[in-house]
Amino acid sequence: MSSNQACLRLSPYQTPISILPRTRIITMSCKARQVDSGSGSPLLAGDGSRTRVPHVMTVAGSDSGAGAGIQADLKACGARGVYCSTVITAVTAQNTVGVQGVHIVPEEFLAQQLDSVMSDMEVDVVKTGMLPSKEIVRILCRALDKAPVRALVVDPVMVSTSGDVLAGPAILTAFREELLPVADLITPNLKEASALLDGIQVKTVADMCSAAKLLHQMGPRHVLVKGGDLPGSFDAVDVYFDGKEIHELHSARVRTKNTHGTGCTLASSIAAEVAKGSSMLPAIKASKQYVETSLLYSKDISIGNGPQGPFDHFLRLKGQRQQPFDPNVLFLYAVTDSGMNSKWNRPIANAVREAIEGGATIVQLREKHAETRDFIEMAKSCMEICRSKGVPLLINDRVDIALACDADGVHVGQSDMPVRTARSILGPEKIIGVSCKTTEQAQQAWLDGADYIGCGGIYPTNTKENNITVGLDGLKAVCLSTKLPVVAIGGIGISNAPAVMKLRLPNLKGVAVVSALFDRECITGETKRLQEALTIATAYDS
Numbered sequence: 001m002s003s004n005q006a007c008l009r010l011s012p013y014q015t016p017i018s019i020l021p022r023t024r025i026i027t028m029s030c031k032a033r034q035v036d037s038g039s040g041s042p043l044l045a046g047d048g049s050r051t052r053v054p055h056v057m058t059v060a061g062s063d064s065g066a067g068a069g070i071q072a073d074l075k076a077c078g079a080r081g082v083y084c085s086t087v088i089t090a091v092t093a094q095n096t097v098g099v100q101g102v103h104i105v106p107e108e109f110l111a112q113q114l115d116s117v118m119s120d121m122e123v124d125v126v127k128t129g130m131l132p133s134k135e136i137v138r139i140l141c142r143a144l145d146k147a148p149v150r151a152l153v154v155d156p157v158m159v160s161t162s163g164d165v166l167a168g169p170a171i172l173t174a175f176r177e178e179l180l181p182v183a184d185l186i187t188p189n190l191k192e193a194s195a196l197l198d199g200i201q202v203k204t205v206a207d208m209c210s211a212a213k214l215l216h217q218m219g220p221r222h223v224l225v226k227g228g229d230l231p232g233s234f235d236a237v238d239v240y241f242d243g244k245e246i247h248e249l250h251s252a253r254v255r256t257k258n259t260h261g262t263g264c265t266l267a268s269s270i271a272a273e274v275a276k277g278s279s280m281l282p283a284i285k286a287s288k289q290y291v292e293t294s295l296l297y298s299k300d301i302s303i304g305n306g307p308q309g310p311f312d313h314f315l316r317l318k319g320q321r322q323q324p325f326d327p328n329v330l331f332l333y334a335v336t337d338s339g340m341n342s343k344w345n346r347p348i349a350n351a352v353r354e355a356i357e358g359g360a361t362i363v364q365l366r367e368k369h370a371e372t373r374d375f376i377e378m379a380k381s382c383m384e385i386c387r388s389k390g391v392p393l394l395i396n397d398r399v400d401i402a403l404a405c406d407a408d409g410v411h412v413g414q415s416d417m418p419v420r421t422a423r424s425i426l427g428p429e430k431i432i433g434v435s436c437k438t439t440e441q442a443q444q445a446w447l448d449g450a451d452y453i454g455c456g457g458i459y460p461t462n463t464k465e466n467n468i469t470v471g472l473d474g475l476k477a478v479c480l481s482t483k484l485p486v487v488a489i490g491g492i493g494i495s496n497a498p499a500v501m502k503l504r505l506p507n508l509k510g511v512a513v514v515s516a517l518f519d520r521e522c523i524t525g526e527t528k529r530l531q532e533a534l535t536i537a538t539a540y541d542s
């Protein structure tokens with residue numbers, strides 16, 4: 001299913017308290033349900049007391065290709081840190097090419113699944129996907145009458161990404177009459193919004209705003225009309241109506257074929273955020289960001305041969321196929337400096353491009369004063385340049401920024417996030433470098449799983465205040481104490497880089513340089529000169 005066709009849609013939300021009175025006939029209080037829940041539900045703390053776990057129950061179809069449907073819902077909830085139970089409405093034979101078969105689950109068995117989950121577990125939020133028959137909608141509504149949930153998120157799935165029908169027009173009446181009136185959020189794409197509104201045109205942002213208001217009149221508290229299929233739009237615009245105000249939500253449109261399941265994922269992520277206690281608008285914003293990040297991360301992965309591939313909800317798959325870290329990239333390591341870029345009136349992306357043109361083999365963004373939001377934008381633009389040139393990009397200090405822009409890794413110092421923590425957050429495939437001045441720190445770096453060491457300052461420098469100089473002797477000691485590759489940093493330029501490399505230490509792989517490249521009029525020219533000097537020095541060595 002396409003991001004807009006097959007899965008969930010939601011819109012802004014209110015606090016759980018504000019939702020409760022509207023939830024239909026509640027036959028058991030939350031307290032009663034808590035008492036009634038069996039031993040199979042949430043986790044027990046060490047002392048035997050119960051730890052409540054946010055819980056989304058998805059009522060949707062299974063996608064054998066696991067890009068969309070129940071499988072996407074499970075992955076999205078897992079990625080958002082929420083438990084997800086699954087009530088399966090249909091089993092589809094599906095892949096990245098299309099839907100080859102649909103087997104609808106018998107109604108009694110659907111009812112049995114609902115009963116099994118709801119009689120035992122504390123469900124916070126119900127999210128619906130493929131509901132292939134009117135009777136299934138009815139059974140679900142009856143179940144919701146009987147058991148209280150904090151919110152109902154309805155993704156009015158009708159057609160798969162591949163264009164295959166998953167719920168015929170007959171379902172529209174059941175949606176309009178039974179499900180929409182009790183929904184807290186509906187998340188139609190353009191086609192679904194149009195179908196629910198008897199075929200009115202939904203082709204522009206203005207149409208989306210009108211559609212959101214009209215759909216709201218059918219009963220849902222919140223409406224999110226998804227504009228992923230909006231013709232001619234450069235960004236992904238969704239329109240959210242909370243019953244009072246229209247919000248246009250913009251996010252970057254990621255160019256990728258791997259969008260199968262984005263609608264299901266978005267709705268499940270919203271449901272998960274609401275289950276964790278978020279109100280609706282923040283839940284939607286966080287979920288849009290999550291989907292965007294996942295798509296960005298997955299834009300080049302290859303699963304299946306069809307026109308629309310699945311993406312990676314956990315941001316883990318790509319790294320396993322990546323080349324292992326090549327220490328030779330440390331040869332000419334360009335480290336940016338915001339002060340120098342402002343002094344020379346250069347956007348950071350230009351500075352990075354020029355350094356790469358001159359022969360920089362790895363780049364680190366060292367932005368000590370940037371606002372987080374600006375830093376992310378800068379890092380994303382530099383990432384594009386570095387990826388296109390095959391040059392790794394690392395982020396200084398900020399693991400969060402590295403994650404947000406899918407950088408190749410981070411460089412941390414002795415007082416920054418510990419390497420082990422950074423590794424647990426970034427996973428095994430990202431590059432992690434750590435600054436070391438001593439042999440003890442170098443040994444620890446290896447134990448902690450760092451990929452390389454930055455050793456310095458080798459010479460005095462004005463770029464980093466109060467930085468103790470270790471000299472060539474300190475560099476030598478660090479290199480000899482570790483198997484890790486080392487890059488020398490601090491006060492290094494064309495005049496002294498050859499002396500550093502002539503230490504002839506096998507694991508000393510290069511020099512990292514700030515001012516000798518970025519505090520100069522022509523970055524490309526300086527980088528080329530340094531590259532030549534390093535090449536001559538290392539050639540002489542061998």
Ligand SMILES: Cc1ncc(COP(=O)(O)OP(=O)(O)O)c(N)n1
Pocket residue numbers: 333335364366396397411412413414416433434435453454455456464487489512
């Ligand atoms: C390649 C490389 N080596 C060392 C450093 C210094 O990092 P750190 O000690 O964390 O100091 P700051 O750069 O954060 O001031 C580096 N950035 N790069």
Ligand SMILES: Cc1ncsc1CCOP(=O)(O)O
Pocket residue numbers: 456457458460461462463464467489490491492512513514515516
């Ligand atoms: C970040 C850092 N870490 C140790 S020295 C240093 C600054 C290096 O800057 P420059 O290359 O201008 O001396």
Ligand SMILES: [Mg+2]
Pocket residue numbers: 396397411412413416
């Ligand atoms: Mg640091």
